[in-house]
Amino acid sequence: MKSIDFWFSIGSTYSYLSVMRLANLKKDTGVSFNWRPFSVRAIMMEMDNIPFAEKPIKTRYMWRDIERKCQIYDLDATLPAPYPLEEFDLANRVAIVGSKEGWCRDYVTSTYKKWFQQSQPAGSEPNLTESLHEIGQDPGRVIELANSPVMETAYLAATDEARSLGIFGSPTFVVGKELFWGDDRLEDAISWYKTGSQS
């Protein structure tokens, strides 16, 4: 195992915690992460898993829980962030382009910051264009590519791969054959990765 696969969808609220932690984590742990965007929404609909948005009591808890976790992790956040995302798929297809071209992590980190710190929904304007500008990418080129059949196919293929691995939520960390679901399993995933490497 050369890295931990970090499966996520932009649009998942708890994934903000992982995105921000991973953006800072690598230098401390020596562990590298392979950022894998997919459509958790497609899989949740297939499985009849009901998103937080339709559960007001759980949603209220979720935002408070994320707020506390942001304090623990020392992350900025203006909560609740706009939710759910209207341009969920576009946000993630841009991440797919980024994973082909090597700037996935930078884009995802930038767009999540604007979403969670400045209340600008990911995938919509101005978040999308500004996030791409910020990381030195041409929004016109990237958005056209993100809307192309080849990237739609790649997005579906990534989602198929996630499904075949048994993934049903975002974030999910995959270490060999082990799945770790949820930001709160990140430490367990790292621990498993290191133990696996040593044995």
Next chain:
Amino acid sequence: MKSIDFWFSIGSTYSYLSVMRLANLKKDTGVSFNWRPFSVRAIMMEMDNIPFAEKPIKTRYMWRDIERKCQIYDLDATLPAPYPLEEFDLANRVAIVGSKEGWCRDYVTSTYKKWFQQSQPAGSEPNLTESLHEIGQDPGRVIELANSPVMETAYLAATDEARSLGIFGSPTFVVGKELFWGDDRLEDAISWYKTGSQS
């Protein structure tokens, strides 16, 4: 705040982790827990929250996740344990009796051990009678009391109280007005409790 309220339902799988950890925790942390049985099943049905049992992919993940956590916490477990429980309500009404009489924690710990370590469903025989014997209670007396209208009323009242607090899952730790849902939030709850006490 004199203690952390530990809201749980016997029948929740992840609650095994908390039950076993709490049974050993008090002496280390100086924190005490007030064990509060309620019917998470009633609340989940009201909220249309779908239990793990109807989600095969999530259920498979859940057992593997619990297995790994048991290893991390050094807890015995023969998994998967029988699930869901057929006598969910009886198991919890006995816990209600225990909370009135001061042996709730001992009973819950005993019945969970038989459920998760010996594959004997909680609330059913032989688990129920043996758990009560083990903690020095007369099964005939306790089961009759657990089936009495007064304990049914107390069970419903506890569930009403949980609902009014915004509880929707088991285990939930309540520290003042803060809810912490899930065994993986136990450390956060303890930390909040200690900070609250100090401020």
